[in-house]
Amino acid sequence: MVLLELKNVSKNFGGLQALNNVSFHVKQGEVFGLIGPNGSGKTTLFNCINQFFPVSNGQIEFMGKSILKLKPYHICRLGIARTFQIVKPLSRMTVLENIIASTFCHTRKMDQARHEAEEILHFCGLSVYKDQLSKGLPIGGRKRLEIARALATKPKLLLLDETAAGLNPSELEEAILLIQKIKENGVTILVVEHIMRFILTISDRIHAISFGQTIAQGAPDEVINDQKVINAYLGEQYAGA
Amino acid sequence: MNKKIQLYIGLTSAFLLLPLVVQSDYYLHLIIISLMWVVIGSSWNLLAGYTGQVSFGHAIFFGTGAYTSGILWTKLSISPFWGMLCGGFTAMIIALFVGWICFRLKGPYFALATLAGGEIIRLVATNWESLTEGMVGILILQNFRSKLPYYYIILLIAGLCIFCIDRVMHSKWGYYFISIRENQDAAESIGINTSLYKNVSLQISAFFTGSAGAFYMNYMGFIDPEVVFSLHYISIMAILVGIVGGVATILGPAVGAFVMVGIQETFRSSFFGLGPKWISQAHALVFGLLVIFVIMFMANGIVGDWSKIKKLYDKIFLYFHNKEGKEPVDSLMDSR
């Protein structure tokens, strides 16, 4: 079953075309990877899906219904949760309180909210930080908090924006395990990632964009060997050198 | 938790019995005014301290409440007691408009918009003479000669206000308010309708501030636009009460109210008639200095920085102890 479908989505910022006719669909239960060099429009795509930005053109459907014109909070209530590449912890709340605020998405009861929040903290390996203010967390913890907070809304579809960036190798392994566990729980995942090894390990299918345009889509090993993808990434490496 | 209940029971009984101790009308008056500021400061704190929407225009709701009660009595002969109830509700209606317009803006722009709103409503109240009597103001006869009934009325309102805010802050709404303060994008992303809940916070805040205004009309018996819609005496004072006592703490504004009314009265009366007259002119300056002091040294206010104040006290205590040639008490320094 198709959960999320993008049809010819375009997004302009003034004269800059950040997204140009991007189309793909995410099927229920899969991990769908979105790759592309820096500035290719991945975060912008997330912002269009959860309606932080209105799209300039095109259509986005969730479970067969258009979600354009909804408010971001509405998107979350429909079952699409997201994390932020630049983490946005609720700083002066404890880690537990961050998650409790999130569980109120589907319950009004304080006891239940607290109970569920503690389960999710445990699931994400954050229990040790439970009563710590979230602004004091190390970067790995903050990335996990982003995931935990999104999960606490009980999403059908989880959008992960570069959760692996800035993690050390052992944290990276843990992040992979966590994402696999989330998938086993039946949550569909759309993941944006820059680190190739990471995205190749976890994704069922991959979609590659560059300068806001689709350059390849398919199974991980197909996409990684695609000439356009190699060029896009090599181009970036040369530019960086 | 148990300690908290004990504190509340203790405070409540102390305030219920207070008039037995305070016989002087003058001091009872100051306590009544302080309790009124407890209500306004706590309400301001709900919106600014907890929800992060700093208002420079709480006089809008205070004045609306006061005028509601006054106008109902002079135009329609409706008892001031009903007026006191209605004051909160008209303030909520005005708050709908204020929220609808001002919440389009964020941060300092929101603050400036509320400030402008306060000035606009003051001018409207000044010029709409057929309704408000303009600068002449509204004069009503007080119901009670004694201050005692007023004391218990405002005590009830203050108690209800703090109780409600405490309950709200321990519920889903409270979590939502603080989430909005911390990060609006993150709040939206976890399913919080930020514009709705900002308005919910504003409505509660406006209700209690309006009730305080209506009480003021009944208690003082006289209002005019320069007093109840005053930027300086109401809107700014509300902010001071909040930050001196401690924003985003339940009892902070309550402490701040007593401190600020105390300071204000000390200067207004030139140190209770002991100091030179010019001091009474300087109280605005003192307010300014106080804000600078609080922001520099106690950014979290008296209640928020209580542990800091206690530590300082311990240090001073230790200092004098040492002077008397005693051993320093290490454990005192370690206890936070």
Ligand SMILES: Nc1ncnc2c1ncn2[C@@H]1O[C@H](COP(=O)(O)OP(=O)(O)O)[C@@H](O)[C@H]1O
């Ligand atoms: N709010 C915005 N206003 C203007 N330009 C933006 C905005 N957000 C992103 N962009 C531009 O859109 C392009 C894509 O950015 P982004 O989606 O963040 O890339 P990625 O996440 O793939 O690194 C960049 O050129 C960026 O400068």
Ligand SMILES: [Mg+2]
């Ligand atoms: Mg990005």
